[in-house]
Amino acid sequence: MLSKITGGQTTLLFTATILNKYKVSYFQCNETGFVQTEEPYWLDEAYSSVITKLDIGLLGRNINLSNELEKILSKNFNADGKFLDYGGGYGVFTRLMRDKGFDFYNTDRYCDNLFAEFFDLKDIDTDTRFEMVTAFEVMEHLPNPYAELETVLKYSDSFLFSTELLPNPTPKSVNDWWYFIPETGQHVSIFTEAALAYMAKKLGYNFYTDGQRWHLFTKKELRTNPFKIRDPFFIRKMRKFLRKHDKQVYNLRETLLQRDWEMIKSKLG
Numbered sequence: 001m002l003s004k005i006t007g008g009q010t011t012l013l014f015t016a017t018i019l020n021k022y023k024v025s026y027f028q029c030n031e032t033g034f035v036q037t038e039e040p041y042w043l044d045e046a047y048s049s050v051i052t053k054l055d056i057g058l059l060g061r062n063i064n065l066s067n068e069l070e071k072i073l074s075k076n077f078n079a080d081g082k083f084l085d086y087g088g089g090y091g092v093f094t095r096l097m098r099d100k101g102f103d104f105y106n107t108d109r110y111c112d113n114l115f116a117e118f119f120d121l122k123d124i125d126t127d128t129r130f131e132m133v134t135a136f137e138v139m140e141h142l143p144n145p146y147a148e149l150e151t152v153l154k155y156s157d158s159f160l161f162s163t164e165l166l167p168n169p170t171p172k173s174v175n176d177w178w179y180f181i182p183e184t185g186q187h188v189s190i191f192t193e194a195a196l197a198y199m200a201k202k203l204g205y206n207f208y209t210d211g212q213r214w215h216l217f218t219k220k221e222l223r224t225n226p227f228k229i230r231d232p233f234f235i236r237k238m239r240k241f242l243r244k245h246d247k248q249v250y251n252l253r254e255t256l257l258q259r260d261w262e263m264i265k266s267k268l269g
């Protein structure tokens with residue numbers, strides 16, 4: 001099977017059971033380390049429920065993402081511009097960013113916009129150019145990444161997205177890394193930093209990354225990596241102190257997120 005990043009050769013990595021019934025092969029690009037499944041014939045079934053039962057971290061993830069992106073946009077981009085969240089699901093992220101004062105719009109061809117109604121791509125001029133397009137937890141769902149990127153990059157010269165990078169060393173089986181999530185059958189493209197850098201260069205974009213989750217393709221040449229900016233030491237120390245203080249004084253409880261996820265996963269199996 002040829003790599004969907006370079007068009008070059010791949011190596012069979014392992015096989016796994018998808019949706020608890022389909023035996024599927026995973027291949028790794030010899031040049032960039034990108035991992036792809038065989039052609040995903042099961043996707044219609046996988047998307048019978050667009051937001052999967054296992055994605056119970058959706059709300060917390062969007063809150064954290066909105067807090068981080070607020071800093072990045074304010075420091076590196078025109079915060080007064082228009083922004084588009086691509087593959088934005090129910091519109092949670094768009095609503096959160098609008099609450100923070102950013103003119104965000106939502107689009108998702110598979111999911112109803114429940115939380116940002118009237119602030120959808122279809123509600124504004126078709127020739128609108130956006131300061132930035134965002135896409136969170138979308139790239140790993142794409143069976144043909146370049147085809148989707150051609151659509152995304154028509155809207156803006158900057159594309160900021162999240163996707164977990166393949167760990168090093170490469171997992172030996174689907175059970176060695178949680179992000180494969182074979183139970184849902186939706187993660188069919190797993191990227192490496194080398195794969196993203198290859199795509200950005202091929203498309204003519206500058207590439208910035210935090211080396212783990214946050215990534216940016218942009219025509220702009222930024223002075224610094226926007227993901228490497230950190231709050232001053234005394235602010236980080238104060239926040240850590242306040243978290244510890246609140247936990248002790250108010251007897252704050254640990255999250256049930258991981259426990260709930262494991263329980264739901266066991267029931268789906």
